[in-house]
Amino acid sequence: MSVWNVIILYSVSLILLPISFIADRQKTRAALNKAWKEFFKLAVPLFFLIVLVAGSLYFFSEERISDLIGQKSGFSDIIFAALLGSVAAVPGFIAFPLAGVLRGLGVAWSVIAAFTNSLMLVGVLTFPLEKKVLGTKAALIRNLACFAIAVAVAAVIGVVL
Amino acid sequence: MKKTFCIVLAILWCLFLCFSFFFSYQPGEIIGKHFLTFGGSLLGLLPPAFILIGLFHVWVKQETIMKHMGHEAGLKGHFWAILLSSSILGGLPVALPVAMALYSKGASLAVMFTLLGASCVCRVPMTIFEASFLGVPFTLIRWAVSLPLIVLSSYAIAWVMGDQILPGKDFK
Secondary structure (H helix, E strand, O other), rough: HHHOOOOOOOHHHHHHHHHHHHOOOHHHHHHHHHHHHHHHHHHHHHHHHHEEEHHHHOOOOOHHHHHHHHHOOOOHHHHHHHHHHOOOOHHHHHHHHHHHHHHOOOHHHHHHHHHHHHHOOOOOOOOHHHHHOOHHHHHHHHHHHHHHHHHHHHHHHHHHH | HHHHEEEEEEHHHHHHHHHHOOOOOOHHHHHHHHHHHHHHHHHHHHHHHHHHHHHHHOOHHHHHHHHOHHHHHHHHHHHHHHHOOOOOOOOOOHOOOOOOHHHHHOOHHHHHHHHHHHHOOHHHHHHHHHHHHHOOHHHHHHHHHHHHHHHHHHHHHHHHHOOOOOOOOOOO
């Protein structure tokens, strides 16, 4: 996550907050109250999300992933890479360079795409958080649909590139 | 009951990390380091995000959201959702509260699911990274295939859910 984006996010909220305060104190107080309550509601699932991500970063480290999906290209390997991407939590700034290296080693585009797509789309680790907000049913269907999309995109990329 | 269970788990976790550092148990140390860096970056991102969500709650009128992202808005609502999702930082932990805020203000279920799906697919900073390492064609194909599928699947999920109300919806 680039520092600049975070700075922009802070600037926007720190500019809007005083403007809102000048416009209407009562409403601004309600807004902050709301912000705190929303955060508090998600505090527990967020904590466990951080725990899960920390564990996943250890068990599915950069080296482990390149060992697991290196030198593969069949359809079952696409599914395997997509499953791996679903449980991994590697941040983009590590995952994409890694994907570039794997490509250099001759790993098929479709396998690389299956991994990076599911990494972004499917959240096994964020499931407790999603469940809290969306309910089990919606969270489950959503993640299954996202998994299917990740595999479909990987298949198209494999055919086109 | 569930609360005490969570607290016990959290305490056990902290003990595990403390012991790992104390006795230099290597896997524990690595996990602890990831825990602190990832937790730190997420917690750094959340205050401004939640402040913006709070301001959104008090200043944006329900009619506005209903008109542009509600049931009558059609595909236009999905367009706004995709545009908004591309600017969301921090992935799902931030996109979820944003989606819930919109949903509580009258955005349709389908639009909300599009926002969640699209926030995974077209965040701008991440996409720039992807294109520079895997090539622009890779990113273009990914967008061209995944965005329509996300919109379609959102309609499907909304259809399956029917009139069910999500637990995160908040009534005022």
